[in-house]
Amino acid sequence: MPTGVVLRDVREQLFDAADRVLLREGPSALTSRAVTTEAGCAKGVLHRHFDDFDHFLAEFVxxxxxxxxxxxxxxxxxxxxxxxxxxxxxxxxxxxxxxxxxxxxxxxxxxxxxxxxxxxxxxxxxxxxxxxxxxxxxxxxxxxxxxxxxxxxxxxxxxxxxxxxxxxxxxxxxxxxxxxxxxxxxxxxxxxxxxxxxx
Missing domain, CATH: 1.10.357.10 (Tetracycline Repressor, domain 2)
Known part of the structure; x- marks a missing residue:
């Protein structure tokens, strides 16, 4: 995955990606890698904006x-x-x-x-x-x-x-x-x- 992808609204793109993964595959498939892959960005992007994956999920909810x-x-x-x-x-x-x-x-x-x-x-x-x-x-x-x-x-x-x-x-x-x-x-x-x- 390229690391230089520019995301205009990182949170919103990651949240929208989480929506799609959840709806398509359910909660057991929702991982940081699944979200960032769905959003088309490097895994580190999520961790630059959130303390950890549970912090991301809490903000998403x-x-x-x-x-x-x-x-x-x-x-x-x-x-x-x-x-x-x-x-x-x-x-x-x-x-x-x-x-x-x-x-x-x-x-x-x-x-x-x-x-x-x-x-x-x-x-x-x-x-x-x-x-x-x-x-x-x-x-x-x-x-x-x-x-x-x-x-x-x-x-x-x-x-x-x-x-x-x-x-x-x-x-x-x-x-x-x-x-x-x-x-x-x-x-x-x-x-x-x-x-x-x-x-």
Whole structure:
């Protein structure tokens, strides 16, 4: 591998390379050599920008969590439009159709990574806890608009949707679930808090 390759945004290119390796081969294949090979740069490039590979992975995970802000904003803007079920199904498909599922497996797979993340993220798996916050915020907005019943238990519904969504999408090697399957799951979870239609 040439050592003189100029990378405009080294971190972003390495993170994008990690995305591709994770999605294609899973967490066990994610090594510093795999990332730098995928990025087309020398292995030393990664170690010039990060203390070690677990430092790189921790920064990678937190960067991908930060990217969820755009998804959260889009879901927030959807409140009051379309259907609650459709909006949730779309958001969950976008979330779990991305690298999020692979990141959950990565955090579970690497003890040192979990330890490093605990320094700045005290509880839960970062991608999942951020996703719960995103869904809870949306559900709260819909409840405030009267599109969910006033007694809708957001603190239970949000993690239930994320957990059920994760289970649907967790098989990295299988075919992703059909839109109907995602919609059916969302409907089952929120059916009890949708207001009765007017006669």
């Amino acid at each position: 937190l960067d991908r969590v930060d990217r969820m802000d755009a998804q959260a904003a889009a879901l927030g803007r959807a409140a009051g439009t379309g259907t609650v079920t459709g909006n949730l199904a779309t958001a969950l498909t976008a979330l779990f159709g991305s690298v999020a599922v692979a990141i959950v497996a990565l955090v579970t797979f690497r003890d040192e990574l979990r330890s490093r993340l605990r320094r700045t993220w005290p509880a839960g798996v970062p991608v999942l806890t951020e996703a719960v916050t995103m869904i809870a915020s949306y559900l709260t907005a819909e409840r405030n608009l009267g599109r969910l019943t006033a007694n809708a238990d957001i603190d239970t519904l949000a993690p239930t949707l994320i957990g059920a969504g994760h289970l649907l999408f967790a098989d990295r090697t299988g075919t992703p679930p059909e839109a109907d399957a995602v919609g059916k799951m969302v409907t089952a979870v929120i059916a009890g808090v949708l207001p009765e239609p007017l006669p």
